[in-house]
Amino acid sequence: MSKFWSPQVKELVPYVPGEQPKIPNLVKLNTNENPYGPSPKVIAAIQAELNDSLRLYPDPEGDTLRQTLADYHSVKPEQVFLGNGSDEVLAHLFYALFQHDQPILYPDITYSFYPVYCGLYNVEGKAVPLTDSFEINPEDYTQPNGGIIFPNPNAPTGRYMGLEYIETILQANPERVVVVDEAYIDFGGETAIKLVDLYPNLLVTQTLSKARSLAGLRVGFAIGHPDLIEALNRVKNSFNSYPLDRLALAGAKAAYEDEEWFRKSCEGVISERERVTQSLEGLGFEVLPSKANFVFARHTEKSGEDLAQGLREQGIIVRHFNKPRISEFLRITIGTAEQNDALIRGFQSL
C-alpha cells in the first residue's frame, strides 16, 4: 500500500497464476500447458517473421488471422475478435457486455479470474453453487442476472456439459449475454460456436494456449454476433490497438494450418488422460470425469494438501486450491507419458 496508489488499486484483489518455478527437470503439471509442444510449422512461421518488418506496427485488426479463424469455424470475419490471450478477451467482455443492474452469474467453483474481473470493472458477481457432483445445473441460471459466464469444460473440475444444456441457458436469457469459455473444448467436447448464428446473445471464447500448445505466444479469440464483436472492438481500441504482435499473428495462423499436429496432440492428451484416471482410481482416488487436459481428483483417505506437498518434495508440481468444497482435490495437468509415470510413482511412494 502506498499513498501514490489510486483508490481503485487499493481495492483490487488480483488473480494468482500457477507458479512457474525456475527449477530444471521439474515435472510441471500445475498450469495446464500442453506437454507436446507447438507444431514445427508454427515455429517456422514465427522465424519467417523475424525480419526488418518488425519496425512496422502489426495489423491492428489481425485481418489475416481473423479470416483463418472464420474459415476454420465457418463464420464471418466480423464475428471474430482477437486478444492477447483469452484472458484479455475475457477482461474486455466483462467491460463491454455485462450489465450492472443485476449480478452476473458464474459457478462457485470455476476459473478464479472471473471474480477478479468483476473487481476490476466494478461488476457485481454471484457464485452459483455447482451440484454435489460438481456439475452446472442450467435451471440455476434462469434467475435475474446481468450476464452469465462459465467454462465448458469447467475448470478446475474438468466436467463437460452438452450443447443442449447450454441452449437451455441461452433460451432462458435472451436479453443477456451468455459467455462460454472454451479454453479446453478440444479435448473431447463439442464447441458452442456452431450455435452463434442461432443465438445473438452467445459469445464463445477460445485460446491457443492449451490444445494448440502456444501459452507463451498469448493468443485468444471470441466468436459471436457482429454486434457483440463490435462492442469488444470499441473497448480494445480504447485500450491497446495492437494486442497481437507480428510474431503472434503469424504463429497463430500457422497453428490452424497444421490440423494433423493438432489432432495428434489432442488424441495423445486424451489417451493419457484416460490412463492417468485409471491409475489414480487404482490408488484410491475419486477422479471427476474430465474432458479437459487435466483431471480433478481427491484421495479417499489422504489430504490434498499433504499429497501436493509430498509430490513437490519429489520435484512434481500439481495445483492445490485451498478453497471451500475443493480443498481435498488436486488439479493435475496431463503430461507426457514419462511425466505421468513419474506422477503415479510419486503418489505410490506417499
Ligand SMILES: *Cc1c(COP(=O)(O)O)cnc(C)c1O
Ligand atoms: C487457461 C484458461 C484461460 C486463459 O487462457 P489464455 O492463456 O489467457 O488464453 C481462460 N479460461 C480458462 C478457464 C482457462 O483455464
